[in-house]
Amino acid sequence: xxxxAFDYHAPTSVxxxxxxxxxxxxxxxxxAGGQSLVPMLALRLTALEHLVDLRRVSGLRGIEQRDGAVxxxxxxxxxxxxRSAEVARGVPLLARATPLIGxxxxxxxxxxxxxxxxxxxxxxxxxxxxxxxAQLEAQSPRGRRTIPADRFFTGLWxxxxxxxxxxxxxxxxxxxxxxxxxxxxxxxxxxxxxIAGAAVAVALDDGAxxxxxxxxxFGLGPTPLRASAAEAALTRxxxxxxxxxxxxxxxxxxxxxxxxxxxxxADYRRHVGAVVVARAWQRAxxxxxxx
Amino acid sequence: xPDVDIQVRVNGTLRRDTVPxxxxxxxxxxxxxxxxxxxxxxxxxxxxxxTVLLDGQAVRACLVFAVQADGAQxxxxxxxASPDGELSPVQAAFRDHHxxxxxxxxxxxxxxxxxxxxxxxxPTDEQIREGLSGNLCRCTGYQGILKAVRAAADGTSAMEETx
Numbered sequence: 001x002x003x004x005a006f007d008y009h010a011p012t013s014v015x016x017x018x019x020x021x022x023x024x025x026x027x028x029x030x031x032a033g034g035q036s037l038v039p040m041l042a043l044r045l046t047a048l049e050h051l052v053d054l055r056r057v058s059g060l061r062g063i064e065q066r067d068g069a070v071x072x073x074x075x076x077x078x079x080x081x082x083r084s085a086e087v088a089r090g091v092p093l094l095a096r097a098t099p100l101i102g103x104x105x106x107x108x109x110x111x112x113x114x115x116x117x118x119x120x121x122x123x124x125x126x127x128x129x130x131x132x133x134a135q136l137e138a139q140s141p142r143g144r145r146t147i148p149a150d151r152f153f154t155g156l157w158x159x160x161x162x163x164x165x166x167x168x169x170x171x172x173x174x175x176x177x178x179x180x181x182x183x184x185x186x187x188x189x190x191x192x193x194x195i196a197g198a199a200v201a202v203a204l205d206d207g208a209x210x211x212x213x214x215x216x217x218f219g220l221g222p223t224p225l226r227a228s229a230a231e232a233a234l235t236r237x238x239x240x241x242x243x244x245x246x247x248x249x250x251x252x253x254x255x256x257x258x259x260x261x262x263x264x265x266a267d268y269r270r271h272v273g274a275v276v277v278a279r280a281w282q283r284a285x286x287x288x289x290x291x
Numbered sequence: 292x293p294d295v296d297i298q299v300r301v302n303g304t305l306r307r308d309t310v311p312x313x314x315x316x317x318x319x320x321x322x323x324x325x326x327x328x329x330x331x332x333x334x335x336x337x338x339x340x341x342t343v344l345l346d347g348q349a350v351r352a353c354l355v356f357a358v359q360a361d362g363a364q365x366x367x368x369x370x371x372a373s374p375d376g377e378l379s380p381v382q383a384a385f386r387d388h389h390x391x392x393x394x395x396x397x398x399x400x401x402x403x404x405x406x407x408x409x410x411x412x413x414p415t416d417e418q419i420r421e422g423l424s425g426n427l428c429r430c431t432g433y434q435g436i437l438k439a440v441r442a443a444a445d446g447t448s449a450m451e452e453t454x
Binding site for chain 1: 292293295306312314336339342345349351356358406421422424425454
């Protein structure tokens with residue numbers, strides 16, 4: 001047995017789960033699919049006293065249309081999301097990101113809530129949530145609240161969630177009109193975490209102007225990132241005045257803490273980052289123009 | 292750190308056990324059930340050697356705790372061949388097409404491919420490569436494995452091909 005010893009809890013409702021988390025304090029951690037947490041426990045990168053398993057908690061699975069958004073329960077697996085016609089139609093960027101996560105055996109267990117709450121800087125779903133302006137729903141013994149994606153990711157593997165707060169669902173607002181979506185990443189092997197990646201959403205007006213855009217970056221900082229300055233500069237710009245290479249450069253321009261490790265230096269990551277942004281931008285704009 | 296009672300149906304047989312929460316499903320299968328066909332390579336979800344079917348879905352047994360399998364059905368490599376020992380079509384194709392050498396990774400591959408072909412009965416070569424990408428083999432260079440999956444998908448054996 002590789003992980004250190006812990007107590008196991010299997011609550012059946014969100015209320016029971018958050019009350020357990022509140023009672024047990026910071027030594028407790030919820031587990032969803034466990035595809036990130038179990039390796040971290042096995043490698044003893046983390047240890048915990050109490051594991052609160054969410055698998056029996058009712059009401060955390062499923063995909064539904066609600067208030068102009070596609071709302072996905074936190075315990076919905078990546079495999080289910082990848083097969084969902086509703087997601088393919090309503091949140092194409094999420095559908096396209098899904099096959100890039102690990103391998104199919106991982107996606108059979110991994111969940112969207114786990115992926116977002118784990119907040120790995122190199123993961124796909126957080127970048128998609130940022131690009132699309134997703135709303136994350138959380139519940140604690142103090143009540144419920146909704147957190148916009150761009151205020152959710154606060155630091156290395158860190159989120160705005162309190163110790164006794166559970167991510168229950170995520171709502172992806174539908175982007176309507178002439179829209180295009182693309183995700184690009186570069187990894188050394190299929191299924192590995194990306195060295196750098198970008199998720200792009202773009203909406204055009206009836207002419208050739210950018211009405212709105214979202215650019216989520218992964219593998220390029222201590223947290224998943226949103227290229228806010230680049231988005232602002234691009235909004236209302238004419239397509240003819242913007243090259244994909246420019247977008248790549250602009251999106252990478254103000255990044256401060258690009259990681260440097262055995263998979264690639266910061267300079268190399270910056271280069272790859274600009275290239276994947278440019279490629280994703282080009283494909284997204286193409287799709288929007290054809291719409 | 293109290294142990295937890297679990298009930299798991301392993302290869303069709305219902306088992307009741309009391310396990311420490313930190314026992315992985317892979318260790319449970321190997322050490323408690325004596326089903327050592329589930330191999331452990333990396334033990335952190337990368338190599339795929341420990342792949343089993345959990346309620347029909349291929350998963351890494353090293354990334355599931357045995358307590359999380361309470362109430363579930365598990366199929367290991369020991370449950371893939373017929374009770375009389377006749378190899379499954381996937382196993383037969385691996386044998387016929389040199390899809391293995393040392394055999395360490397083979398149980399994981401066979402389980403993954405069994406689930407993959409059930410969900411993709413008519414795969415393209417690209418889909419087969421994608422479907423195999425979660426399992427590592429250090430001997431074969433993968434070409435024999437690709438041929439085996441192709442043959443299993445097409446329902447052809449080596450005999451038919453050469454005959």
